[in-house]
């Protein structure tokens with residue numbers, strides 16, 4: 001595809017090749033994205049000091065009564081398991097693991113959670129009303145092309161609720177996505193401590209109270225609502241991001257957890273839609289989520305993964321090109337069927353909604369179907 005249909009000014013980061021179609025990403029004057037700049041800043045940080053700061057915090061919160069010292073919001077994936085394992089076995093804490101259930105749980109996710117729990121963790125598994133969850137998934141898929149908006153709210157809210165109820169004020173979320181992956185951190189401290197306004201503005205794009213309608217009541221949306229700022233203050237909740245204190249690297253997290261437990265990767269050897277096999281393994285719905293990013297913004301799961309690997313100098317730009325070309329568009333029939341069954345629609349309706357979300361500045365309708373107007377090509381790679 002040539003660049004002649006240049007109705008949108010698409011740019012690619014000179015370092016990681018992520019496109020400016022990614023929501024909230026920003027580029028500096030030399031064409032480098034904010035995720036790459038954040039990583040460069042991280043590389044200059046003295047993490048020995050940060051770990052000392054972490055140790056001081058842990059010391060302060062370590063329970064004297066043998067009760068839980070902290071909460072780890074925990075999917076059972078490589079990152080949150082890495083955090084839980086280090087807190088317990090390296091720092092001698094007694095964390096309570098809190099899971100907001102995946103929407104369509106996978107066997108690998110379940111096995112991985114069991115394998116960590118076996119090492120001696122207490123686990124709180126919260127599964128909200130599935131009738132409501134399915135209705136919300138369907139609604140958000142239809143309206144926003146994202147079937148897990150409410151899940152994004154739940155994974156933030158339930159650990160906060162449990163923290164208040166059980167009086168465990170210290171929480172360790174994993175990384176601050178807006179800083180690490182190119183987003184819109186609202187202030188400088190955003191990468192250290194969770195900010196409710198960011199959740200509303202960046203993660204959910206809404207307040208859950210707006211989801212109430214003739215089908216969904218105020219009671220139904222409780223699991224997705226955040227405690228108020230006042231409640232958090234009153235209970236002295238400290239919701240930190242562990243990655244602030246640690247030289248965060250998802251590949252190292254994977255290597256770490258693989259050396260501690262029998263960590264299951266994707267059973268097919270490669271997760272469809274990408275070339276990796278080790279992350280986002282807990283929920284079948286993720287396949288639809290990443291596919292919809294491809295539809296809405298023109299970059300899929302392979303682009304996301306390849307871009308992160310480029311940032312860390314793990315692959316070449318040529319490899320990036322191959323991975324994106326081979327896998328970005330891919331979604332399996334099984335994944336589509338399990339999603340359609342979950343929200344009770346036909347595959348015909350699924351395709352209709354997918355097409356409704358195609359951004360025509362990014363997609364071109366041809367006699368053979370849809371084609372991306374802009375693709376990473378040799379020319380872009382050589383220019384960068």
Ligand SMILES: [Zn+2]
Pocket residue numbers: 013014015016017018032033034035036037
């Ligand atoms: Zn970049």
